[in-house]
Amino acid sequence: MAKLKKKPLTLNFKKFKDKISKIKPNFETLKNKISKPKPNFKKYIKNISNLKINALRILKQVIKEFRLLWTDKFNLLLAIVIPPLIIVMLGFTMTDAPSETQSIPCMLISYDSNTFINQNNFTESKLDNYTMPYVEAVNKSSMLELVRFYNATEEIYAMEAARNALISGEIKVILSLPVDFTELLEWGLPGLIDCVLDASNIQYIQQSLNSVYDSIKIFVNDNNLTPQFQLQGFEEFTIPEGYSNNFNSSIVMALSFMVFGIALVLSILVIVQEKPIARLLLTPVKRSEILLSKYITYTLVLVLQVALLVISGLSMGLYIAGTLPDLFFALFMIGFSGLTMGFFISSQSKTKTQANQLFLAVFLVAVLLSGIFIPIENMPSYLQVIAYILPLSHGDPLLRGIIQKGQIILGLHFIWLLVISIVLVIISFVIFKRRKYEV
């Protein structure tokens, strides 16, 4: 066991005295610190008064901006009144009847009565028991309109006549029962129905396929052709009865287009066309204050515009599965991204013409890559990157999520819009600060 060495307890008074003496100046600094608040308080008051002056200056700037806007009443009218009018127009023009219930004109050609030669045993057969049941099924289907039925055994140019009708647009589908249609079904093999579709308009391809499938369902059920797969479908996030399905699905696209586009066009000339900015810079007004006041003014106009759009949408029967504040903020965010893009264009353009050109380029690219014309997932990866950077690509899914799925606003699309907007705001401030003005 190690022995503990005891130290004698001797107080080094000299050292202690020195330490105390060293504290003295510390006391003095403390004293100084206590006595200092007086000038700091003054500074604080000064800061507050400066802030007040700045706020007042910004407020006056905002009022000036509103006056400037008021001078062009026609422009204001277009920005605020026309978009809700378009929504109202959309509401009145969209019929409640969904497009899939409109019948597709078709012709049916049956080769079933022709002689079928079995390749395995070279036997002939002329069975056509299922021809007329299928014709009846087509007649029964509300999705198909049978323009004419041809029995190809009697009319050998039936297909030619039907093709001419397809080319002229008289019909959209040619249905053809092959020579072995009945034979195959009788022998326990799949019965095939050929359908020639007009594929020149992609809108009608799916509709035509659905119509043909509807006739097959009727044919199978009426003739008790079992076993068949029975489909029990449940549609989630659907629009409830009493609301117009067409209006609700089309308004999503119309809203994002209008809010973004009008906010963009409203702000593209804001900086570039204002001549007194240069003179304004001789006054104590700071550049950041000028831009901030413009942002505040146009944001308030945007709020009004979004409110009117939401009111007009609701009055025309807009169904919202999510919450109203979420829809409002989502629309505001889409509009704000357009506003920031407009400010960015305006701050970096030297002339009005240049701003207009940039607007056209940005708007056309944003519209064409928004995913409305070509689904974004069908684009090559490099285009997908560009599409996702653009704000309009996020507008449609964000609004659809809130309106139809009841999603909350906070999500990838909202965050992305927020990020784009913040980046554009910062860039516009930086560019505006470095912009050269000649007085």
Place this chain on the structure above:
Amino acid sequence: MYLGGLIRKEFGRIRSDKRTLILLFVIPVILIFVFGLTTGGGLTKFFTSAIITLDDMPTYDNFPSNSSEYDDTFISIMQYNTSSWGFHSYYNATDLEEYDKAFNYYYDILRSGDIDIIIILPRNFSESVENKTNPVLIYHIDASDPAAITAIEVAIQEPIALFRAETDMIANFTIMVPYLEFDVPFWESAILNYALPLILPIIILGTTMNLTSLSIVSEGPLPRMLITPTAKREIILSKLIANSVIMLLQSTEIFILTAFFGLYSLGSLFYFFLVLIMIGFSGICIGLFISALSPTEQSANQMYLIMFIIIILFSGSILPLGDIEGGMQIFMNMLPLSNAVPLITDITLKGLPLNLTSLFWLNLSSSIYVILAYIIYMFKKLEV
């Protein structure tokens, strides 16, 4: 004499704004280049599914056997064999508690948009297949996508057909074999050619409307010109002619570029070119109308945008014409896109000559816009 001079002046004005001119010719190049290279993907709806199978749960009632092998076959087909389906995952629920948990999990994924459909194989699935009774498939689909609702019943026939072939359930099976007539052949750029009838007119209208929508409103010396013997109609006419020449050049450029990037046309290329010119002319007339009506440049821009949105919205390509009320269809006919799209489709994909009805409406609407522009300009007060 006056008109010639005015047209020369107009050309000078357009030429002085070189950036606009460059943009007018560069934007179509970029967009056609971008869309020309867009050859990936297809136009059919592609479903991503998740499957919950209850087949392992015991069955009673009228099912003598207690089989559970066919759900694996169906899942395997969905996973590997289909061409129009994507597969997310599957869950084998052995009791109702597990089913509820799995369903809630997949429902959240359905809400987030990662999957389009939840397919549920009921507890008697394999037994139904084995006993040759009608098997039931239950599905929950995301109905917020209208394309998905309309496509699902037909799309699901593919895995069903494969399953029936695999399990020897082909008796009494009736199926359609579709042949797409007038479609874009697989070796051509399908996306470009299907999108062309809409995208080309949008590009032409967008740029030509922009070219002329500021031509009257932003021209400072215009009021002073009215002191001279120049008539207002000559001013409008000179603007129409000069801008039409520029538009002609742009249409030629677009025509050559689309041909270079894989334009598939069964019909006459001359007709196609003619339609492009008529669309461009329509854009110029609308632009002049906007410019005559607007008091300031900013309101001209606003009107341009609103008009552009209305033209796209009511083109008949986004909202089907059948869903529009009868009276409104006349209004839609007065918009250039609703006539331009069928005109181009008929020529390129069907090989038909010019559709005279669409051509009549397109030119009638252009004439009305230019007449309106003239009347408004006649009554417009200008301060010298």
